[in-house]
Amino acid sequence: MGQVRNSEVADLFTLVANLLDIQGANPFRVRAYRNAARVLANESRSVAEMVDRDHELETLPGIGRDLAEKIAEIVHSGHLPLLQELEKKTPPSLVSLMKIPSLGPKRVRVLYEKLGVKNIDDLKEAAEAGKIRELPGFSEKSERHILEEIRKLRLRGAERMKWADAEEVVRELVPYLEDVEGVKRVTVAGSFRRKRETVGDLDILVACSKSSPVMERFIHYPEVGEIVSHGPTRSIVILRSGLQVDVRVVPEISYGAALVYFTGSKSHSIKMRGMAVKSGLKINEYGVYRGKRRIAGRTEEEVYRAVGLPYIEPELREDRGEIEAALKGRLPKLVEIGDIRGDLHSHTLATDGANTLEGMAEAAKKLGYEYLAITDHSRHLTVAKGLDEERLMQQIREIDRLNEKLVGIVLLKAIEVDILEDGELDLPDRVLRHLDLRVCSIHHRFGLSREKQTERLIRAMDNPYFNILGHLTGRLINRREGYDIDFERVFAAAKERGCFIEINSQPERLDADDTLCRQAKEMGLKFAISSDAHSVESLKFMRFGVSQARRGWIEADDVINTRPLKELKRLLVR
DNA sequence: GCCGTTTTCGGCCCGACTGTTTTCAGTCG
Numbered sequence: 001m002g003q004v005r006n007s008e009v010a011d012l013f014t015l016v017a018n019l020l021d022i023q024g025a026n027p028f029r030v031r032a033y034r035n036a037a038r039v040l041a042n043e044s045r046s047v048a049e050m051v052d053r054d055h056e057l058e059t060l061p062g063i064g065r066d067l068a069e070k071i072a073e074i075v076h077s078g079h080l081p082l083l084q085e086l087e088k089k090t091p092p093s094l095v096s097l098m099k100i101p102s103l104g105p106k107r108v109r110v111l112y113e114k115l116g117v118k119n120i121d122d123l124k125e126a127a128e129a130g131k132i133r134e135l136p137g138f139s140e141k142s143e144r145h146i147l148e149e150i151r152k153l154r155l156r157g158a159e160r161m162k163w164a165d166a167e168e169v170v171r172e173l174v175p176y177l178e179d180v181e182g183v184k185r186v187t188v189a190g191s192f193r194r195k196r197e198t199v200g201d202l203d204i205l206v207a208c209s210k211s212s213p214v215m216e217r218f219i220h221y222p223e224v225g226e227i228v229s230h231g232p233t234r235s236i237v238i239l240r241s242g243l244q245v246d247v248r249v250v251p252e253i254s255y256g257a258a259l260v261y262f263t264g265s266k267s268h269s270i271k272m273r274g275m276a277v278k279s280g281l282k283i284n285e286y287g288v289y290r291g292k293r294r295i296a297g298r299t300e301e302e303v304y305r306a307v308g309l310p311y312i313e314p315e316l317r318e319d320r321g322e323i324e325a326a327l328k329g330r331l332p333k334l335v336e337i338g339d340i341r342g343d344l345h346s347h348t349l350a351t352d353g354a355n356t357l358e359g360m361a362e363a364a365k366k367l368g369y370e371y372l373a374i375t376d377h378s379r380h381l382t383v384a385k386g387l388d389e390e391r392l393m394q395q396i397r398e399i400d401r402l403n404e405k406l407v408g409i410v411l412l413k414a415i416e417v418d419i420l421e422d423g424e425l426d427l428p429d430r431v432l433r434h435l436d437l438r439v440c441s442i443h444h445r446f447g448l449s450r451e452k453q454t455e456r457l458i459r460a461m462d463n464p465y466f467n468i469l470g471h472l473t474g475r476l477i478n479r480r481e482g483y484d485i486d487f488e489r490v491f492a493a494a495k496e497r498g499c500f501i502e503i504n505s506q507p508e509r510l511d512a513d514d515t516l517c518r519q520a521k522e523m524g525l526k527f528a529i530s531s532d533a534h535s536v537e538s539l540k541f542m543r544f545g546v547s548q549a550r551r552g553w554i555e556a557d558d559v560i561n562t563r564p565l566k567e568l569k570r571l572l573v574r
Numbered sequence: 575g576c577c578g579t580t581t582t583c584g585g586c587c588c589g590a591c592t593g594t595t596t597t598c599a600g601t602c603g
Contacts, residue, residue, distance in 0.1 A: 032575035
């Protein structure tokens with residue numbers, strides 16, 4: 001099999017772009033490759049499968065005849081002749097040099113041509129030997145800077161921070177800035193505001209009076225590890241945690257324009273600018289202009305209205321069709337945390353959770369839920385003390401007793417049952433039938449081939465007690481790739497059988513992710529957004545799953561746990 | 575290399591900061 005993944009094609013195009021860039025190629029050609037890489041990485045349908053359907057690839061934005069042919073070459077032969085050509089002229093390892101801040105394509109090229117520097121080790125050697133200061137465009141200072149950056153690069157892997165971790169930083173930093181005299185508004189924009197599952201840095205916008213010392217105070221924030229740059233309207237620091245934070249001061253009259261600009265995504269704002277140009281306008285971070293005259297900019301709504309669009313939620317701003325949808329008045333009304341009426345995945349002390357049934361029920365009630373499903377693990381997951389038939393029956397009886405006492409919250413009798421390698425569920429039907437719902441998940445044999453893994457899931461869904469497919473891909477952000485499955489087949493099978501897809505809210509899971517949510521939604525599937533809580537505190541993870549769902553264009557109506565209990569129960573009977 | 579209500583050529587987002595520098599190129603977001 002070994003079908004080529006979209007991300008693999010995207011990586012090859014990114015490499016081509018970087019090598020072309022270093023070789024000094026036409027910058028627009030470079031951009032075309034970068035743009036194509038992004039489009040492919042964001043596309044949920046498999047491009048490998050689109051190759052053989054007539055001209056289908058060329059319907060993707062940024063993919064023309066030439067790139068479509070190159071994709072076909074990659075899919076059919078496994079490599080790209082253009083790349084081999086480029087690699088003859090320029091060693092691909094040069095790309096790694098661009099990880100050093102201040103080294104871009106031009107300077108990397110100089111390093112290679114004048115000193116033969118091919119990788120970070122060469123770079124370090126050349127810098128230590130004092131050779132770099134001799135080069136045009138470099139100095140003794142930049143040489144020291146390079147050595148320092150190499151040291152730092154080795155210290156911290158250049159890993160993106162999980163959204164939930166970034167939020168911890170935001171929760172302290174934003175009030176600190178808000179507290180400075182003269183500060184009127186503080187907003188974290190960028191990928192944080194778009195609720196991407198990970199963020200590379202924080203972009204913070206501040207509106208303040210002219211005399212406000214906010215920049216001075218920012219660079220003296222106790223957590224600052226290093227000041228990268230410092231100016232009156234823009235400063236960049238790196239916190240001790242390694243997170244880069246960028247603060248920009250913008251006038252209040254431009255706040256909306258700046259929000260649009262710095263929330264991005266880059267390609268969303270570029271598309272907006274393009275639309276503006278067509279109607280004789282210019283958009284920048286200060287406002288919308290007709291000639292010299294500013295016609296909008298105080299609020300985001302104003303900026304969107306100026307180019308004939310309704311307000312677009314930050315989570316949608318990825319240039320994945322939201323602008324076209326907005327033009328047609330077809331933007332989704334995204335699900336909100338307040339729409340959620342209950343949680344369909346949680347654990348207790350019986351397996352690997354930290355709290356009792358009562359404890360979980362009380363906590364769920366405090367969150368305003370109507371119901372909470374207790375889904376402890378099944379016997380196969382021995383490390384988590386998974387429940388066998390007998391212990392599960394005992395838990396069922398306990399829940400029945402408890403429900404008689406509980407007011408304002410109902411516990412659902414449920415299980416997170418393992419999907420075994422052959423597609424059987426880990427507990428017999430005679431016990432599963434006593435439950436209100438079953439979340440079915442894979443917890444072992446992640447490495448099966450795509451064919452086998454897909455069959456395993458579909459066979460499991462053949463069981464009439466299969467309700468919700470837990471953490472769709474099993475990936476762990478920054479730690480583990482998901483298992484290889486044919487999403488289209490799995491979604492089609494789930495739809496046919498009346499099964500639902502979980503959006504798992506654990507910050508390192510957020511699985512299914514945004515693009516898969518969107519794909520599944522387009523195939524007509526419904527979702528359960530669940531916390532997978534292992535403690536009373538982590539019931540609150542729900543909002544992370546809601547964010548991911550919103551990025552996937554999911555509406556309240558697409559989510560089964562926005563329904564009242566009675567309606568939910570009907571949906572759970574296949 | 576893509577794209578087209580400015581359509582097959584000639585455009586392609588734009589401003590801040592740094593320092594390679596003394597008027598501007600490179601990098602970055």
